[in-house]
Amino acid sequence: MPPVIEIAGLRKGYRRLRGGVHRALDGFDMVVEPGQVHGFLGPNGSGKTTTLRALLGLVRADAGEMRILGQPSPSALPQVIGRVGAIVESPQFFGNISGRRMLTLLATAGGVPTARVEEVLAQVGLRDRGKDIVKTYSLGMKQRLAVASALLKAPELLILDEPANGLDPAGIREMRDLVRLLASQGVTVLVSSHILAEIQLICDSVTIISRGRRVLAGPVSGVLASFDSGDFRIRVDDLPRAADVLRADGVQVTTGPDHLVAHRVAAPARLTELLGGKGLWISELAPLTPDLESVFLQLTATAPQPGAAKQVDDAVLPAGPPPAPNEFAPEVPR
Missing domain, CATH: 3.40.50.300 (P-loop containing nucleotide triphosphate hydrolases)
Structure with a gap:
């Protein structure tokens, strides 16, 4: 049709x-x-x-x-x-x-x-x-x-x-x-x-x-899915030590007040293997998937440039890196 x-x-x-x-x-x-x-x-x-x-x-x-x-x-x-x-x-x-x-x-x-x-x-x-x-x-x-x-x-x-x-x-x-x-x-x-x-x-x-x-x-x-950067939130008892363990294996990590964020993780099971091997037991391992608000805010932050769009799978997306996942889902201005 x-x-x-x-x-x-x-x-x-x-x-x-x-x-x-x-x-x-x-x-x-x-x-x-x-x-x-x-x-x-x-x-x-x-x-x-x-x-x-x-x-x-x-x-x-x-x-x-x-x-x-x-x-x-x-x-x-x-x-x-x-x-x-x-x-x-x-x-x-x-x-x-x-x-x-x-x-x-x-x-x-x-x-x-x-x-x-x-x-x-x-x-x-x-x-x-x-x-x-x-x-x-x-x-x-x-x-x-x-x-x-x-x-x-x-x-x-x-x-x-x-x-x-x-x-x-x-x-x-x-x-x-x-x-x-x-x-x-x-x-x-x-x-x-x-x-x-x-x-x-x-x-x-x-x-x-x-x-x-x-x-x-x-x-x-x-x-x-096209904007999913593969980030995971991790909660574990000893955050500083867990961050050191992951960084030693080449994982990019940022530290929050009560959690870590591991960036661009291809195999999340590897995180549990690394931390469990050091006696650090994970209480939460959750993917930080982007939502439509974060995508919208990123895409409309600046004016689109002529010819800047490209085809990615079934979506037409702007050229350039994807936005960071919206962990805290900020309110969209009205």
Whole structure:
């Protein structure tokens, strides 16, 4: 099957008030395969929303090619838009009518049977609040209502821009379960989010954009494996002596307050052999695998350079050394 979304060489610039052009997109590429949950990540101002708006015909791109559900966009968008549900940027609703009435109006305008309204309210957990006036909804409830509106057409492709915005932890989990359920039913989901732990949990593949260019793309598992440097955390009673034993055998070691980190270990069993042979018994030997947050922070720390990406297994990665594993998982700035 052809990709659900194909973007190649997408460019978009905006004129600055004081002259010059801001390049929101500078040759951006992205491919989303059918049936996947695809994460679309990037810092604020990196071009994520501009990409989605261009794909859906809401802004005109300066250059590049886009295809959605196999058809060129925006020229053939009218033929496929009925199979696409989308939330882009902040959803806007009439505040003085109920959520159920709002969805009924949208269904009627879109030629969707009104019976779908109750189905989508139940899907997003708003059935009991459907009679309430929209202006009384919390930010999280409005986000759920937006997702419900995007589901009215029972789309083949669902595009969600920050769907977890304003949701509490329980709501985020429910949204995660909903996305995975839709994917299991054959819906392709493109989700943009800054909650990287969620992206890592729900997504099959990921694209990271920085300053208008793609800096990474590939299966989540392949991306993380490509950045795994083979570091291990070791806890043992006598840290200084253990460090001396490992260094004497050529192992690179750094010392923490209550543990050691052995770097680029090809055979972890060798660590237990070395330390056990000296009467040093290991209480913990754990791999320090990178997570999506550490990869994201490393890749978006500097602007990507033209031609700096290379193919590594199934992932498109930037040239240069991998980031250090994120042992303590720092919070991503919002």
